[in-house]
Amino acid sequence: MPRTAAPPALVSLLTRVADSDRRRTSASVILRSVLEHGPVARSTIARLTGLSPASVTDHCARLARVGLLREADAPRRSNGVGRPHVPVDLDDSRFVVGGVHVAASCTTVSLLDLRGRVVARRRSGHRGLEPSKVLARAADGLAALLDETPGRRPLALGVAAGGWVDRDSGTVVEHPLLGWRDVPVREAMSARTGLAVHVDGHARALVNAERLFGRARGSRSVLHLFVGNLVDAAFATHDEVHHGPRSQSGSIAHLPLPGGTRPCDCGRIGCLQAELGERTLGRRARDAGVTDGVDPMDVVAAADAGNPVAARLLRERARMVGRAAGLLLDVLNPERVVVTEVGVLFREDCLAALRDEVGAQRAAAVSPSSFPDAVAAVAGGAVALDVLYRDPLTLSADAAPLPT
Template structure:
């Protein structure tokens, strides 16, 4: 008699802890979807948000009440009458007057620190030239730079800090795994900046951070998929599909620095010749331009 084999485990109720985690994920996702909808379409009626997001009107109203309490959104001033019947549709919009986030970008020659409002607009910015690249000192200077900017905006409340750099950045552990141009290896950025600022810190590779910013605030707003290629002192890429920026195992998606370029002649720090980053980086292009006599004198 033939026996059938099933690969699906018997259904059973998920343990309470798992259910709670799933519920909390769902709440986080709904919250983020609604806030993004307000960011993109505001001022916007709650009924429109429900239609755009597929969430129930009751749920949208509930979230909006909570966001208003937190000071993240507010009712727009002029209510729109719906033909004089029923309740007026009071649109909601992002409240960009109270909160800021800190941004830190560590480039090779300098670090930029900035404050941004909830619409991603730069409120204040300062460039800190590197005296050295020792991570402790550099990150402490960045945190102090943010403090100084915040001191200049006493009415603003900081929600958190985003730190972006080139190199290999592991978002989950908040660590810069490797950044050869800075000479960094396993630098616990989230811990260092968090301890100094007392704020939640998100760390990511600069290409992924850029794609995220473009999706939320820039030209790629509303696109389902984005591919971004970065060529500077480092060469890397980032991509988003189905509204999600890909990280890959240990955040290595988009690591293209050491792809071999056919016919390449430049020695790479990794020991091979002709890696994409060695061939295309700003340093190489500038050195070649100088060798060809392009550009002015450089002292």
Template sequence: MDVRRTTVRDMRRTNRSVILTSIYRQGPLSRFELSHETALSAASVSNLVAELLEEGIVEEAGSVESDGGRPRVLLRVAREFGYVVGAEVGETRVRVELFDLSMTVRATVVYPIETPKPAPELAVKYVLQGLQHVIERAGVTADRVLGMGVAVAGVVEGPADAVVHAQTLGWDAVPLGAMLAAATDIPIQVDNGANTLGQAEMWFGAGRGATDAVVALVGSGVGAALVTGGSSYRGTRSSAGEWGHTTIVYGGRPCRCGAEGCLEAYVGAEGVLDRYRLAGGEVAPEADEEAAFVAVLDAVDSSEIAAQVVKDTIGYLGAGFANLVNLVNPERIVLGGWSGLLLGERYLDEVREAVGKHALRRPYDQVTIEPCELGRDAVALGAATLPVLRLLRDGGTTRRVAAG
């Protein structure tokens, strides 16, 4: 092997990655701005941009006036250079979406799940069926799809041939990555749903500009993405962020994971509804989980049971956030997930107040608590950023470019 040639090639790919990432995350940018942002020479930027333009991954996006010189041409990633797919395997549905590289949705399909613990084979069936359907509905060909990201609950070990450990779903060492890859030539990546939501919010939403943040996913279950120094913290084997399974009450309510007193058992929508029923509240038997959760929130002014359950939920969530404030000292906490946003829309000030009652004063003064900006369905969007991130890291090299 020619070590020098390998080193030069790797450095060139690294520089392409730096330029492409800057254009994607901060663009449109001019060549002059790229040189300033990346600390690469003007000649290097010019040469590499010429390559990216020729390959079609970057395109011109107008121009801006410069000080005393000719206008500077702006550059952006070409939105239709390729497409990415994001899939969310939730506890009540599988959602699959196809995006262009501007992360504009081109097609969506949703499959309801009737059982709270779907078999892995059912999840794989819906994800692959959804992949085919969104490609057809968007009117693109499979070779234009750069990859698919899949978001699931639980601990995901990977990324190659990802293995999923999801106790709440009854999944033990499920080779989900291999199961999906066996049925499609499109590259597959799998990650935890809270992590994908976190990446989406850090790139496009309420996390932008923060370097130390927590993005909380509060839905049927509870999780969190931890960001330190601008990078995702995953721990030894990618299980960091299982905030929902930290103990909030010693010897407390049983959790779906098998332990007792987990935060998820008190704050997750399933746990909230269970506490409401045990307290004597009634839920319409035909209502799905989201409709039942909204009904409890709507009943606060007319039902003492609902009022107490919601008050307690705010308190538990505030205590859980305070633990994060004291433990990791984030500058920002983003509240996301469908039930988290429903709660935050009505009671975010009360949540902030509850955090202040439990957190140390100094780190509490340093944190802001904000709602997710990307909406209730941002997990699938976050999953679709996985192949985008790989594209950026590879400097724009894809199967199509590599083939010439």
């Protein structure tokens, strides 16, 4: 069959598309390399990334022009990147991303810098509020944080929540504890803040935070198991978090826990969420006379103060979390497993119990969250930072122009 030449217009379009893809990928790879190794010489970036020195120089200049990079010893707020042997580093003085994390009973708003560090945060209760009121308050809270942090400009806003969150449509499809259904979060928050808004599930948001700023950096595959009011999981391989159709992956709430006995709202017995959820821990703590059963951190505080019953309840829960982690390890075989659960985060005996349950061979792969004091504050912002590190030039170009 004779080859037919593509029409010139199509060739030109394809070249442009390929060029823009290449630019996006190179800028992303370079910014990630600076995040991980900075301050770092451009020659080292070229060696680490396999890009040509000329391409690295060109992209570093672009990234400096939009305010994401600077020369390491240059005065802050200098836009120039000229001298080839001077190392470059992230310019973490100009930009922040906003974060909103919607939990079952409270909302956390935060500002994170380019290194994923919490610059400012605040938390407020939202029990009984309509979704639109919760989001309106979050937007007001963000505006207040930005007022308190002059000189930092927001690049984007990330919103994270538990339950079923569809990243593509920016919607909380279903959050059983909040009673939210098909809430168009991206639309609402864009309208209220004027920012580019990205929305994702909190387990996926935190797997991205671990990959970019935490213990999973450099791991080829990572599983994040989130055990709070809700129980869910997220899995990433080679820097890609698996979403699946309509972002339904990771909903493990109703997987059966081996040996589970508690009835679940879904009508079955022994679902992970029924066994592990914070409501169950609260009920057990109340029944044992340890706390009033409202805040799981009270159980940790009681255990830390020497209450043996509180410590036992937390260790038992950590063991069950270990059993759940073992199930997922069997299926996914990740290089690293990160667990977010209060006992495991704050008590060595709970981490030991979890690792014991997972088994000696795989125990070293399991670690607690890298953000024990800031899980909620990091989750929202991580959704936006993931987008930034994938496509730094587009996101920063869409932000307001740099002050001169």
